Amino acid sequence: MAETTSNSGLLTVRLLTPDRVLLDATAEAVELPSMSGYLEALYGAAPLLAELGAGEVRLHGGSSGDQKFFVAWGFVEVLPDRVTILAETALHPNEIDVSEAQKDLQEGEKLWREAGDDGNKYDEANAVTREAEEKIASAEGKSK
Amino acid sequence: MANVLDLRRRIRSVKNTRQITKAMKMVSAAKLRRAQEHAMQARPYAQMLINVLESLVRRTDIYNPHTGKILHPLLIEREEKNVLVIVIAGDKGFAGGFNSNVGKAAQKFVDRRVARGQNVDLEPIGKKAIAFYKRKFPAANYEKTEEHYDNDLATHYEKIRHRAGQIEVAAEHPDLLAKTDVKAVSELAYSIIERYERSEIDAVYLVYNEFKSVLVQRIVVEKLLPIAELGAQNVESSVEPTQEERDAAVRAAQSEGISIHVPEASEMEEEAKKFGTANVDYIFDQSPETLFRHLMPRYVTTQIFHALLESTAAEHAARMTATDAATKNAGDLIDSLSLTMNRVRQAAITKEIIEIVSGAAAL
Numbered sequence: 001m002a003e004t005t006s007n008s009g010l011l012t013v014r015l016l017t018p019d020r021v022l023l024d025a026t027a028e029a030v031e032l033p034s035m036s037g038y039l040e041a042l043y044g045a046a047p048l049l050a051e052l053g054a055g056e057v058r059l060h061g062g063s064s065g066d067q068k069f070f071v072a073w074g075f076v077e078v079l080p081d082r083v084t085i086l087a088e089t090a091l092h093p094n095e096i097d098v099s100e101a102q103k104d105l106q107e108g109e110k111l112w113r114e115a116g117d118d119g120n121k122y123d124e125a126n127a128v129t130r131e132a133e134e135k136i137a138s139a140e141g142k143s144k
Numbered sequence: 145m146a147n148v149l150d151l152r153r154r155i156r157s158v159k160n161t162r163q164i165t166k167a168m169k170m171v172s173a174a175k176l177r178r179a180q181e182h183a184m185q186a187r188p189y190a191q192m193l194i195n196v197l198e199s200l201v202r203r204t205d206i207y208n209p210h211t212g213k214i215l216h217p218l219l220i221e222r223e224e225k226n227v228l229v230i231v232i233a234g235d236k237g238f239a240g241g242f243n244s245n246v247g248k249a250a251q252k253f254v255d256r257r258v259a260r261g262q263n264v265d266l267e268p269i270g271k272k273a274i275a276f277y278k279r280k281f282p283a284a285n286y287e288k289t290e291e292h293y294d295n296d297l298a299t300h301y302e303k304i305r306h307r308a309g310q311i312e313v314a315a316e317h318p319d320l321l322a323k324t325d326v327k328a329v330s331e332l333a334y335s336i337i338e339r340y341e342r343s344e345i346d347a348v349y350l351v352y353n354e355f356k357s358v359l360v361q362r363i364v365v366e367k368l369l370p371i372a373e374l375g376a377q378n379v380e381s382s383v384e385p386t387q388e389e390r391d392a393a394v395r396a397a398q399s400e401g402i403s404i405h406v407p408e409a410s411e412m413e414e415e416a417k418k419f420g421t422a423n424v425d426y427i428f429d430q431s432p433e434t435l436f437r438h439l440m441p442r443y444v445t446t447q448i449f450h451a452l453l454e455s456t457a458a459e460h461a462a463r464m465t466a467t468d469a470a471t472k473n474a475g476d477l478i479d480s481l482s483l484t485m486n487r488v489r490q491a492a493i494t495k496e497i498i499e500i501v502s503g504a505a506a507l
Contacts, residue, residue, distance in 0.1 A: 014412075016189045018326045018449055019182065021412055034429050049196065050429030051438055075196060075439070079424070086192055088326060088442065 028061030162474035173400035188416035194375035233273035240466035353458035396468035
């Protein structure tokens, strides 16, 4: 499959979670929510390894059309002709349970208040909050 | 001698039992297929994670330049004074020796460690294991202290462990098997890592049923922490099934059309092996050290996750084998009961004929 895509200028995009392979498609461009902000990979991109935060992976163009996935925490490898995303959580926007995310958000705020002087607990609380916020944003984005 | 009516009733009852065990066997076979598929699906991710970690190890200065020792806490060997043993059994019985065998292997390991004067924490997964250990050993007792500083602006919490015996149950996870969810496993992994980094425990072992295929399965005691070599299974000891058990498992699998061999690696898995190994200089979005630190807990998570998936597959396979044997036994019993019944009926008929004939002869 890599042979065919290398000529057409499309990236092979794969999205994997610990328990399943969620996506195996091609795209012209992929937006990725890295730890330090969104980055976009195009065909021929320089090899890159980055940690993912919480946010949306957005695919543009390609065989599958535009697609969006919510991901949280993981890693991405960008090679000139392929992008592989390893995510701890990955969901189709339709699969997101908003009320559950709201609960997580409150949980995150509660953790933050109770963190005391433990730096790790603040990080954990922030992680929970950010994931919940991004989840809600992603779920609402699909209704637009 | 039993009468025909009783025997007929008995046969009917055994027939019902056979139907039930047959149905259970089919259900187990279907569940086994799903569990195997699940385990396959989880493999690419684990493989890729290992690749990234390996390539990071090569690129980063996680070694101390003077001593050549690795700096990450999860890789450092300590003297084993307190050992955590995670025992993975099943939620339900009726699976032959599945639960008891794992329990036996765990007990042997624990006994050995206790004899060496080490403290053992048990962390059972699966309702059968939990019920067993909870009865036998006390639960770990933690005290949470609170200190206030600077006019209550900052609070400092500390957890203190009070040990009551040499063997204690550290935590239990009743729902982990019913729905093997990565998030729950990840929580477990982080809690273990936290205890490890606090030096509450010095080593972590997993005891579970490893299941590569119907033919390749065994009970292993595997060292989870500290990590000796990335991506390599660190087996402390293992128990292979007997030839008899293996034959029974193969017969059960074949009657349900389940392949007894290790499934072939999927295309995705082949691809996964290449992940992160391209001969190029990657740009790192974060420093390799940060990446490494963040990845290690995830590696531990996938190891536990993997053990859970294999144990689940093994449980279904064991139940399939057990119900297959039960079905076969029920069949044998029905045959022998039918034979007895026919004999009894024939005897009754013969007796009646003799009575008639001798009655006629007496006339």
